[in-house]
Amino acid sequence: MVGTFLPWLRSGTVRRTSYEVLALRGFAGLDGVPGELVRGLWVGLIPLAVCAMALWVMRFPRIGACLALIFGTITGTVAALAAVQGGDGAALIGISTTGPVVTLGGAVLGVAGAITVLTAKTRTANSSPGGSP
Numbered sequence: 001m002v003g004t005f006l007p008w009l010r011s012g013t014v015r016r017t018s019y020e021v022l023a024l025r026g027f028a029g030l031d032g033v034p035g036e037l038v039r040g041l042w043v044g045l046i047p048l049a050v051c052a053m054a055l056w057v058m059r060f061p062r063i064g065a066c067l068a069l070i071f072g073t074i075t076g077t078v079a080a081l082a083a084v085q086g087g088d089g090a091a092l093i094g095i096s097t098t099g100p101v102v103t104l105g106g107a108v109l110g111v112a113g114a115i116t117v118l119t120a121k122t123r124t125a126n127s128s129p130g131g132s133p
Contacts, residue, residue, distance in 0.1 A: 001049045003103030004042075004075065007096040008082060015096055018042065018103075042078075045071055065117035068110045076107030 007015035016024075022039045049071050055064030079100040086095030 001046060001106070003079065003099050003101075003106055004045070006099035006102055008099040009094075010096045011093045018099060041074075045075060061117050065114040069114040069118070072107040072110035072114065075103050076111065079103035079107060 052067035082100035086097040
């Protein structure tokens, strides 16, 4: 989540977060309904991540892991695409790799954690430490 608030686009000396980039009208052909849909989905990822963490804290780890898997897949894919395209420091307008790389790292960790939670065997309440009930 933190990486989405870091610089994703640079234009001269101005750095823009992913949210500021999406607020630019006409950027990357995102006008009309498709643009509003993309903007809504990207901004909606923040509550999705908060819900995933809240569910984990409230001892619903598998549901939280499913939400984290969705969050990590979406943000990781977008961040990977941006990170691959970025890096030309000499260009006047370009992609700043700070935000995408941090977001991609967080997404990879989130997806790995979600997969771990979803594939781990659960312990039952009546099992004893010795292994026999």
